[in-house]
Amino acid sequence: MRVFGASVAGLLTVSLMMIGYGHVSVKSPSSGGGRAYATTTAAPAARPVIAAAATPASATARPLIDHKGKIVTNSKTYAIFWGKAADFPADLRPGVKALLSGLNQSAYLATIDQYMRGRTASTTYVRSFADISQPPTIDPTPQVVLAEVRKVLRRAEVRPNPNAVYLVFTSNLPPVDYCAWHASGDIGGVTTQIALVPNTSGVTNCYVPKDFAGVADYSFGTRSMADNAAHELLEAMTDPVPGTAWVDVNFEEIGDKCDFVYSSPVALNGTRNVWQLQSQWSNQASSCVQVGVVNQIPSWSKPHRPSHSTRASTK
Numbered sequence: 001m002r003v004f005g006a007s008v009a010g011l012l013t014v015s016l017m018m019i020g021y022g023h024v025s026v027k028s029p030s031s032g033g034g035r036a037y038a039t040t041t042a043a044p045a046a047r048p049v050i051a052a053a054a055t056p057a058s059a060t061a062r063p064l065i066d067h068k069g070k071i072v073t074n075s076k077t078y079a080i081f082w083g084k085a086a087d088f089p090a091d092l093r094p095g096v097k098a099l100l101s102g103l104n105q106s107a108y109l110a111t112i113d114q115y116m117r118g119r120t121a122s123t124t125y126v127r128s129f130a131d132i133s134q135p136p137t138i139d140p141t142p143q144v145v146l147a148e149v150r151k152v153l154r155r156a157e158v159r160p161n162p163n164a165v166y167l168v169f170t171s172n173l174p175p176v177d178y179c180a181w182h183a184s185g186d187i188g189g190v191t192t193q194i195a196l197v198p199n200t201s202g203v204t205n206c207y208v209p210k211d212f213a214g215v216a217d218y219s220f221g222t223r224s225m226a227d228n229a230a231h232e233l234l235e236a237m238t239d240p241v242p243g244t245a246w247v248d249v250n251f252e253e254i255g256d257k258c259d260f261v262y263s264s265p266v267a268l269n270g271t272r273n274v275w276q277l278q279s280q281w282s283n284q285a286s287s288c289v290q291v292g293v294v295n296q297i298p299s300w301s302k303p304h305r306p307s308h309s310t311r312a313s314t315k
Contacts, residue, residue, distance in 0.1 A: 223276060
């Protein structure tokens, strides 16, 4: 998850009944300011993260620990575009399709093979949905996003999939302190993975452009949201119910430990499909890596971003 600067005072369990699919239960962090929501993984325009001090090598080198919770080895990805089409970057939908379609069998996805308990990670882009209703203008909780996913699936007569990651892209950016988040929730007795990716067009502390050659010329907003989506997707596969699978002693997930660390462009499958995507933590390399265990980045070069993975669970 990509978050900065919020302190966590405690944990609470929020549950509700969802019409048509039953019970939803999400364990959420409670901050001093009263806001509660599950996993968050990036933060927008409140504070520029890149200006923070670097994390010492000894701190970042802490490995991810397998807490034996659910992982998603073979994910099915769905993109949900929530809001009016005119309010999104014009190239977002084709960009997201290219990103999600190109990840499978890529060297970038292979960075998480070591966390798949002897299996090989794969991901399949299934389809997208559009909902032109107004997305929330205040911080949307996981319950709100779960309700949106439920509504879209019911309307399309599609059953929830336990291996799915539903990436919800909103046309707006409410006043929040993150860039994106992922969580887990129950819809109709099926534990599903969700991620919220707000519209970070023009938000400079959610994406740090580099002058990499060959990166596809998508708009700034699309490149920013793609980077956030990739961050959340790989975390949703390695730690679907946050804090119960692969996290370090500080509950940082695979992407949190390497937030905004870029070493080279990432070539995915397909044409015009080269992106600037952040590195991921590798236990094998004890470092942030871009693809497999090559292009390693010294851990002390990682810009520090305070982050607290929170445990979201369903009951």
